[in-house]
Amino acid sequence: MLKTENLTVGYANSEVLTDVNLNVHKNEILCIIGPNGAGKSTLLKTIATYLTPKKGAVYINSSKIHNLKPSQLAKEMAVVLTDRINPANMTGYDVISIGRHPYTGLLGRLSKKDKEIIMHSAKLVNATKLLEKNFFEMSDGERQKIMIARALAQEPEILILDEPTSFLDANHKIELTLLLRKLSKKNIAIIVTLHDIELALRIADKMALVKDNKILAYGFPEDIMTTETVNYLYGLTEANYNEQIGYFELKNNYNQELTSEINLEVNSEVNSDLGLNKTGSEFDTNDVLLPKKVFITCGGGTGAKALRYFKKNGYDITVGILHENDIDYAISKTMEVNIISEKSFSNISGETFENAKKQLLNCDMFVYSNFPVGEINQKNNELVEFAKSQDIKIIKFDGSIDSLQNL
């Protein structure tokens, strides 16, 4: 339905993206993602004919899109950009009715059918309550809905949206992305840029990743959104993308530079809140402060919240004993913390158990969750008993961060 062929987009003195070859069919959503300034909006604006291609072409049903008359194009494509518009003294209904302009006659009078389509468009985006409301008295999220309803009133075959979720709260983001999913099944092809990759992954049929002046990867999101690609896409250094979960975790790169910065900035009391141990008896800003070491025994997802809590507070984490197919293992691995692990579905070996005990004794505190116990991880119960027999601070994590507060 729409395709770009060897397309180069950019401005008078710059080429922003070169050799872009994408296509999107009806009933499909193509999501474009990438870091700030990568060229997503420039690409969308070129597809929407607001910019002229520097090379190559965009085709809509085999016609060059830049050769179509605006009135003809308006019946095929509708565009919702992020630019905030403030139409003077217009209601939601008035704004949506702008979408009917390509179809109304010279006088712009709305027919019965036009009015029905306006009402239907408002209904589709769940905005019928906003029809009488003044557009500039609406919240950002309400305006976004009206702008999408306006685009739908054009009855386009292709809908282009630049960052449609940027002003929306979590619930409205999900509502909007589900709406796009629903619309895409009504014979519409959708091209959308999103910063929220978690949502993009869940609604996109195809994804184009933009970086280094080109399309870095293009295809099914499930295939192309690998840890390595997404880490590279955003140039991540202090977090990792987890391809199973489809999101990021902070990683264990507590470095000397960060430690020194904290050393200079905070007093010893705050350091203990940050999970730092003072090495000298007298506090001195030149002391090297080391992260406190915590050993976490968990499993089956019961450790996820504790892992994130300790990670963001700068603790040096050892976790174990986890089976390699455990969700807590997947999270810990993404964080790059020290993991004592056992092969999936195998009993914990004596050797692994002894290693865990040794590493536990090297920690400042021991935290264990209400992990599920079966035959193969029985030894984790023994590990808890072993910790209790040692002179080490022990906390039972009951799932609430409050239970960790008196560490």
Ligand SMILES: Nc1ncnc2c1ncn2[C@@H]1O[C@H](COP(=O)(O)OP(=O)(O)OP(=O)(O)O)[C@@H](O)[C@H]1O
């Ligand atoms: N009107 C313009 N004239 C010249 N250069 C521009 C213009 N608009 C954007 N650029 C440049 O083009 C590049 C790509 O910008 P673009 O807005 O397409 O990126 P983006 O991926 O949409 O970024 P963001 O995620 O921050 O919205 C940037 O280097 C930007 O400075």
